[in-house]
Amino acid sequence: MKKRVILLSLAAMMTATFTVTSCSSDDDFGVTTAQKGALTLSFSGDNISSYKTIDVELKEVNTGAIIKQTIQNKNIHTFEVPYGSYKITVNGVVISSNDEIGVGASAQTDIATLITNLEIPLILKKFHEDFVIEEVFFTGVKTSDGKNYNSSRYFKLTNNTKKVLYADKLILGQSEFLTTDDKNPTPYSKNLSFAVKAVMVLPGAGTEYPVQPGDFIVIADNAINHQANTSTAYDLHNANFEFPSVNPALGQVDNPSVPNAKIIYSQMNFNMFFLHDRGFESYIIARFPAGEDENTFLTNFKYDYTYQNSAGGVTSKSAYAIPNSWIIDGVNNSISTKFVHVLTSASIDGGWTSVGTIDKDPTRFGKSVRRKVTGQMDNGKNLYMDTNNSSNDFTKDSEPSLKNGIVH
Secondary structure, X not given: OHHHHHHHHHHHHHHOOOOOOOOOOOOOOOOOOOOEEEXXXXXXXXXXXXXXXXXXXXXXXXXXXXXXXXXXXXXXXXXXXXXXXXXXXXXXXXXXXXXXXXXXXXXXXXXXXXXXXXXXXXXXXXXOOOEEEEEEEOOOEEOOOOOEEOOOOEEEEEEOOXXXXXXXXXXXXXXXXXXXXXXXXXXXXXXXXXXXXEEEEOOOOOOOOEEOOOOEEXXXXXXXXXXXXXXXXXXXXXXXXXXXXXXXXXXXXXXXOOOEOEEEEEXXXXXXXXOOOOOOOEEEEEOOOOOOOHHHHHHHOEEEEEEEOOOOOEEEEEEEEEEHXXXXXXXXXXXXXXXXXXXXXXXXXXXXXXXXXXXXXXXXXXXXXXXXXXXXXXXXXXXXXXXXXXXXXEEEEEOOOOOOOOOO
């Protein structure tokens, strides 16, 4: 394998371009062309017998330029790329134990020499027989007179299996970091855990909140009929759960007939769980494994890290991190003009979805991200796409499914 990498790299090097100053005529004197190098990526993984397709995306972090390539029936490929700093996203399908298995990975590298070789371990994607995030409505709406209405946001979680599931003690986690900014924190490993700035847990003792196959639950920021406040908002009075709120500035009225989720950790004042209205965050749902609960989580899973701030100094910060082994689904959100990186392991979500295309996009209000339908279950309910890649699984800029109320 090493000999093959070297030979491919040398071949690519021969076609690489270099910064040159042309002196052949007065017309092109002083014209320069960008330097390029040969980047050879090789992929590996445990128990992989063959490689069907590997989709690679290279994004140069300074210019935002993107190179995409689908590699078929091989695990090595050489790219000719301009010098720069690249973030690499990988999603694919391999054969393992005679089965087709989804894989993913992420990496980064600097191209500053003629030849760069990088081996990327592929991670087998985790699929759980559990809830999926069907929809997140984070943008909010504008009132009829054009003002921001900062409520009526929600999560919609769906039982995408053939068995009854229980929503009791489901965990919702909000990312500590943004998909639009890379602070390069130390330590940091998204392949081990998901750093969070807020964590919310649904009530229940284990079997109090059954959800039938294909059915869904709604966790609303405020479970009221918001149309009573503005005609452009939604009726969420019969949501299954609602965010608790003690912030007097929001003026939210608790719906006593809808159980409150419990916010066990938040960095915001008034212990709030508040969604980023431009969608620069990632969200996960998880379950406590045997022997773990909110108390052990808050005791044992603190996440202390440092990063270099804009002034050149070092900032120390504390948050929490949810182990990947607890996570059952996740979704990354961003926009095309500011996307930098996904915040989940490729085994959880190797892509991202969005509402709008530019920062503070005025068209984003009243739109959500929704999971694509791939068919119907035996009971007639929708079956949703789940490849652990939100770029494939979600429809961007969607009409919210609860626009006309909650109908099961």
